[in-house]
Amino acid sequence: MDLPDDTRSGLLANVAAGDNSPALSVSELSGALKRTIETAFGQVRVRGEISGFKRHGSGHCYFTLKDENACIDAVIWRTSAGALAFRPEDGAEVIATGRLTTYPGRSKYQIVVERMELAGEGALLALLEKRRKALAAEGLFDTSRKRRLPFFPRLIGVVTSPTGAVIRDILHRLEDRCPTHVILWPVPVQGDGAAARIADAIRGFASLSQKPDLLIVARGGGSIEDLWAFNEEEVVRAAAESPIPLISAVGHETDTTLIDHAADLRAPTPTAAAELAVPVRAELFAQLGELGHRAQHCLSRRTERARERLELTACRWPEPQAIIAPHVQYIDELGERLPRSLAARASHARADMNLVTGRLRRDLIDQRIAQLTDRLAAAWRMAELAHPERPLAKGYVRVTSRGGATLTSSAQARAERSVTLRFGDGAVDATIDGQKVSPTVERKARTSYNPPQPGLFDEAKE
Structure with a gap:
C-alpha cells in the first residue's frame, strides 16, 4: 500500500513553508524541559528513604530518595547542608522539601533539597537504633x-x-x-x-x-x-x-x-x-569524727587490756629478791676468790720471769755485740775504699802544695811553683816550668792495703 507523499520519509528533511513545528536542538529541548519542570514543580515535598548518601569535599551532599517502586536523585547545596538539624545517613526515612530541576548534561531530573526532616518519630527512633547498634559494634559502649x-x-x-x-x-x-x-x-x-x-x-x-x-x-x-x-x-x-x-x-x-x-x-x-x-563534706567530717572516736576507743581498750595482762603476769612472778639472791651470792664468791687468784697468778708469772731472765739477758748482749761488730767491719771496709791514697798504688799521683793541700788544676800548680808529687810508696818534691831543684825523696809509710784492724769487740767475743 502506498503512503501519502507528506508522510513518506525521504533522504532529506522536508521543511514546508509556514511549518509551525520547526526542529529543536537538543539544548533547546533540554532548556524547555528544565523551564517546564521548574515552573510546574517549584516547591515540592517528597517522602522517601535515603540511599547512597555522600558528602563531597566542596560541602555539597548527593544521595537518592527511594521507595519500593521508584527513586529520584537529590542534592543539598553546602549552604543548606549546614543548616540540617541531623546528620543524614543511609536508611533514614525523611521528608525533603525543595524544587525539581533537570541536569541537561545527563538528561536527568533531580530534586534540590532546601530542608529535610525525619519522617515522624518512628523514623527518628529507627535511625537512633541503627546508629546505636553500629556504635556498639565498634565497642564504644563496652563496660x-x-x-x-x-x-x-x-x-x-x-x-x-x-x-x-x-x-x-x-x-x-x-x-x-x-x-x-x-x-x-x-x-x-x-x-x-x-x-x-x-x-x-x-x-x-x-x-x-x-x-x-x-x-x-x-x-x-x-x-x-x-x-x-x-x-x-x-x-x-x-x-x-x-x-x-x-x-x-x-x-x-x-x-x-x-x-x-x-x-x-x-x-x-x-x-x-x-x-x-x-x-558531702559534712558527712566526711562526721565520718572522720566517728573514725577518730573509734580509734580512741580502740586505743583505750587496748591499753586497758595490756594493763590487765601486765597485772596478771606480775602476780605470777616470784619475789624479786628470790630471783636476784643467787646471783648476788655468786658475785660475792667471785669477789672473794678473785684477789687470791690474782696473787697466785702473779707469783707464778714472777717465777717464770726469774727463770728466763738470766738466759734472756746473756742472749741479748751477745746478739747486740755481734750486730755492732758487723757494723764496724762494714764501716772499715767502706773507709778503705774511700781512702784518697788507694788509687796511688795503681800508678796515679796526687799533687799537693808543700803545705799538703791537694792541687786539682794546672793553674794552681803554676801558682805554687814548688809542689810535692805523692806516689803509692812515697813523695817527691818538684818545681814547675822546668826549674830544676834537687829532688828530695821522702819515704813515708804505706797508707793503703794495711791489714784489717781487729774488731772493737773481738776480744770480748773470744
Missing part, C-alpha cells in the same frame, strides 16, 4: 571502657548552656555538698551546629594545660528532637575518647541518649550528676 570517678575532684568541667537552669542547679548542688572549682564551657544544647560545639567542648577540656578531674555533660529535659544533638555520632565519639572521666546528665530519668552509653557514668538529672561528682 570495660568505663572508668571509676575520682572520689574528690578538685576541678570539674561542665559542658552545657550558660543561660539555662542546668548550670545553676549544678553549682547550687555542688555548693551544698562540697564546694569545688568549676569551669563552664558554654555550648548550645540543641539546634543547628549544637552537636559540633558539644564535641569540640569535650575535646577542648582534654587539651587544657590544667585539665579538670571530671567532666559533666548536661542538659535539661525535652523531646527526642530537642535531645537529638546528644545522639549525634561526633558527640558520642568525643565522649568515648575523652581521657577525663565523664558523667552524662542529659534530660530527665526516662530520657536516654547515645552519649549515656558512651559516658563513664549516667546521671538521671543534672542535679544528680552534681551529687555523684562529689561527696
Whole structure:
C-alpha cells in the first residue's frame, strides 16, 4: 500500500513553508524541559528513604530518595547542608522539601533539597537504633571502657548552656555538698551546629594545660528532637575518647541518649550528676569524727587490756629478791676468790720471769755485740775504699802544695811553683816550668792495703 507523499520519509528533511513545528536542538529541548519542570514543580515535598548518601569535599551532599517502586536523585547545596538539624545517613526515612530541576548534561531530573526532616518519630527512633547498634559494634559502649570517678575532684568541667537552669542547679548542688572549682564551657544544647560545639567542648577540656578531674555533660529535659544533638555520632565519639572521666546528665530519668552509653557514668538529672561528682563534706567530717572516736576507743581498750595482762603476769612472778639472791651470792664468791687468784697468778708469772731472765739477758748482749761488730767491719771496709791514697798504688799521683793541700788544676800548680808529687810508696818534691831543684825523696809509710784492724769487740767475743 502506498503512503501519502507528506508522510513518506525521504533522504532529506522536508521543511514546508509556514511549518509551525520547526526542529529543536537538543539544548533547546533540554532548556524547555528544565523551564517546564521548574515552573510546574517549584516547591515540592517528597517522602522517601535515603540511599547512597555522600558528602563531597566542596560541602555539597548527593544521595537518592527511594521507595519500593521508584527513586529520584537529590542534592543539598553546602549552604543548606549546614543548616540540617541531623546528620543524614543511609536508611533514614525523611521528608525533603525543595524544587525539581533537570541536569541537561545527563538528561536527568533531580530534586534540590532546601530542608529535610525525619519522617515522624518512628523514623527518628529507627535511625537512633541503627546508629546505636553500629556504635556498639565498634565497642564504644563496652563496660570495660568505663572508668571509676575520682572520689574528690578538685576541678570539674561542665559542658552545657550558660543561660539555662542546668548550670545553676549544678553549682547550687555542688555548693551544698562540697564546694569545688568549676569551669563552664558554654555550648548550645540543641539546634543547628549544637552537636559540633558539644564535641569540640569535650575535646577542648582534654587539651587544657590544667585539665579538670571530671567532666559533666548536661542538659535539661525535652523531646527526642530537642535531645537529638546528644545522639549525634561526633558527640558520642568525643565522649568515648575523652581521657577525663565523664558523667552524662542529659534530660530527665526516662530520657536516654547515645552519649549515656558512651559516658563513664549516667546521671538521671543534672542535679544528680552534681551529687555523684562529689561527696558531702559534712558527712566526711562526721565520718572522720566517728573514725577518730573509734580509734580512741580502740586505743583505750587496748591499753586497758595490756594493763590487765601486765597485772596478771606480775602476780605470777616470784619475789624479786628470790630471783636476784643467787646471783648476788655468786658475785660475792667471785669477789672473794678473785684477789687470791690474782696473787697466785702473779707469783707464778714472777717465777717464770726469774727463770728466763738470766738466759734472756746473756742472749741479748751477745746478739747486740755481734750486730755492732758487723757494723764496724762494714764501716772499715767502706773507709778503705774511700781512702784518697788507694788509687796511688795503681800508678796515679796526687799533687799537693808543700803545705799538703791537694792541687786539682794546672793553674794552681803554676801558682805554687814548688809542689810535692805523692806516689803509692812515697813523695817527691818538684818545681814547675822546668826549674830544676834537687829532688828530695821522702819515704813515708804505706797508707793503703794495711791489714784489717781487729774488731772493737773481738776480744770480748773470744
